[in-house]
Amino acid sequence: MATAAAHRTAGTQRYDGREAAEGEQDAYQRAFDAAVAADERIEPRDWMPEAYRATLVRQIAQHAHSEIIGMQPEANWITRAPSLRRKAILMAKVQDEAGHGLYLYSAAETLGTGREELLDKLHTGRQKYSSIFNYPTLTWADVGAIGWLVDGAAITNQVPLCRCSYGPYARAMVRVCKEESFHQRQGYELLLALSRGTPEQHAMAQDAVDRWWWPSLMMFGPPDDESAHSAQSMAWKIKRHSNDELRQRFVDICVPQAESLGLTLPDPDLKWNEDRGQHDFGAIDWSEFKEVLKGNGPCNEQRITQRTRAHEEGAWVREAAAAHAAKHSRENPESRESRETGAQQA
Numbered sequence: 001m002a003t004a005a006a007h008r009t010a011g012t013q014r015y016d017g018r019e020a021a022e023g024e025q026d027a028y029q030r031a032f033d034a035a036v037a038a039d040e041r042i043e044p045r046d047w048m049p050e051a052y053r054a055t056l057v058r059q060i061a062q063h064a065h066s067e068i069i070g071m072q073p074e075a076n077w078i079t080r081a082p083s084l085r086r087k088a089i090l091m092a093k094v095q096d097e098a099g100h101g102l103y104l105y106s107a108a109e110t111l112g113t114g115r116e117e118l119l120d121k122l123h124t125g126r127q128k129y130s131s132i133f134n135y136p137t138l139t140w141a142d143v144g145a146i147g148w149l150v151d152g153a154a155i156t157n158q159v160p161l162c163r164c165s166y167g168p169y170a171r172a173m174v175r176v177c178k179e180e181s182f183h184q185r186q187g188y189e190l191l192l193a194l195s196r197g198t199p200e201q202h203a204m205a206q207d208a209v210d211r212w213w214w215p216s217l218m219m220f221g222p223p224d225d226e227s228a229h230s231a232q233s234m235a236w237k238i239k240r241h242s243n244d245e246l247r248q249r250f251v252d253i254c255v256p257q258a259e260s261l262g263l264t265l266p267d268p269d270l271k272w273n274e275d276r277g278q279h280d281f282g283a284i285d286w287s288e289f290k291e292v293l294k295g296n297g298p299c300n301e302q303r304i305t306q307r308t309r310a311h312e313e314g315a316w317v318r319e320a321a322a323a324h325a326a327k328h329s330r331e332n333p334e335s336r337e338s339r340e341t342g343a344q345q346a
């Protein structure tokens with residue numbers, strides 16, 4: 001318990017702006033290590049190693065960028081949704097993804113890196129987003145396949161992040177995962193409707209699953225022995241399971257779901273392994289993954305062009321919001337309190 005208290009004290013001192021003196025650094029590090037070992041949460045004001053901070057900023061930024069770039073492939077179908085019900089569901093889902101991006105940019109801000117800087121890095125290709133969003137959405141069934149497989153893979157990845165050692169990230173994940181689980185179910189339900197529909201609809205659903213299956217498996221990242229950041233992230237308890245463990249879990253979840261959907265997964269090597277109590281599956285084409293990562297996927301350029309244009313076209317909204325906030329705080333120094341009262345009256 002003494003170490004945990006020291007950890008908090010260390011954090012407070014750092015927050016007060018006093019640089020750790022020689023010798024103190026070790027004590028801070030020991031307190032941080034003890035807090036992580038005891039499964040305590042690291043909070044924004046606590047002392048943390050700079051490498052831990054940088055790793056979190058990189059991961060949270062990449063996650064935030066994926067949420068907002070991920071709006072594009074599905075938004076492509078909003079105007080062509082086959083019914084009002086489907087359109088309403090899809091719009092709600094795409095809006096949820098915008099919300100996820102916002103929570104995550106806010107989580108990164110607690111580490112001292114602003115949204116403006118992160119967006120600039122996204123737009124200039126210095127930070128990445130999930131490669132899965134560089135594939136095109138060719139038919140309406142892709143909306144179902146993305147919900148079932150892409151959101152499904154995202155949940156498998158993100159549920160353990162609810163226990164991540166960094167408090168703001170872990171707490172953001174709780175709500176994100178609840179919404180992702182709705183996304184996954186709407187995708188499954190959409191595919192089920194198509195699978196049980198006309199032969200053409202069934203074929204369209206199967207084609208979408210054929211195209212999205214392998215990229216979904218790649219979402220878990222490179223195999224464990226090639227994953228550069230994995231071991232350190234697991235030691236810091238940012239990550240709780242390895243890429244290969246999560247990928248295996250996802251495959252085992254999807255196989256019975258595909259059966260109930262009446263669809264097949266495009267892998268002739270996929271079969272139950274009695275000894276392991278898990279499914280064996282075929283080799284992943286990592287050369288495709290690396291090409292998409294390098295920027296040579298089908299939609300890399302289109303995604304960034306569209307994002308940058310949206311950002312530029314939205315500049316007046318940000319300026320207006322900032323001007324309004326400045327005016328409000330000049331007119332009413334207790335603006336926060338008055339906003340809250342105003343909200344109650346509204």
Ligand SMILES: [Fe+2]
Nearest residue numbers: 067096097100
């Ligand atoms: Fe999301």
Ligand SMILES: [Fe+2]
Nearest residue numbers: 097151180183
């Ligand atoms: Fe989602």
